[in-house]
Amino acid sequence: MSAATTRSRTPDRLCAEAVDLARAAAEEAAAPGVVGEHAGAVSEGDRVVTHFFECKEMGYRGWRWAVTVARASRAKIVTLDEVVLLPGPDALLAPEWVPWSERLRPGDMGPGDLLPTDAEDLRLEPGFSGEDEPPPNSPVSDDMAELVEAEDAEVAGGVPANLPIAPSRGSIAAIAEELGLRRARVLSRYGLHTAADRWEEGFGAKTAMAQAAPASCVSCGFLVPIGGSLGQAFGVCANEFAPADGRVVSLTYGCGGHSEAAVMPKPPQPAPPRLDETRVDPFPLRPSPDSGSVPVEADAEAEADLGHS
16 A cells, blocks of 8 residues: 555545634535534545535435535645535435336326337337338339229229329328328337237236136127237227226136126016905904813813902
């Protein structure tokens, strides 16, 4: 270890003793009454020392005023270098800044919001824009031109050479537009896979609803098929009582709203009342003497013993 390195770790005596100079500089830079007690000093190099003072300002818990002083070689006067507010070891800091593209979450967009898409977005790839159309002297172009002339002669009543504006019907660009392929960018293979993973996670076979379902969506009458390659594994739920109504669901997903989940039994119908109106049931006002379990004579003897008349 060199002597210069050893000297840089030991604070200069005059710079370390310049606490009053450092405090006056901090109080001049800060608001009145926010500079607290001296919190130590550290050597920044040869004859360069930074003094720390506690910060009492609201909202800056754990921050410190750092005042750096220095002294020229062989000089007896300490001068001010800089004053700055720095966070301490336990300072309250703002969270690390994250770009908006990484902070955005599904459902964050509202009415009127615009979401720009990066030109290098991996979820998209170039679609048909007409730039890859074959040159005029290629065989494909000649065959297509003959087809265009034949079709347009039927529709327009003449060949394109005799028309003021050459029709575009039959060209590659027109066919692409008719098929819905005339888009600047389309989903890439990566975009398809990420969408499939996201939909499978939300409404797939591993969800709790699908595990308890009586059957999967592939056999449900409320499933609306979708086109494209994703239609082999997904569809749209059209059951208004299902938890995934209007959502893209996996064919392996399921819920209790399956169209064939159960056949609802008919409610039981009580038997109609049957009244026999031709029969009369007698109801005597007084019971017959022999209807009871105790003979009449015993009752009369008991009453006589008790002195009843």
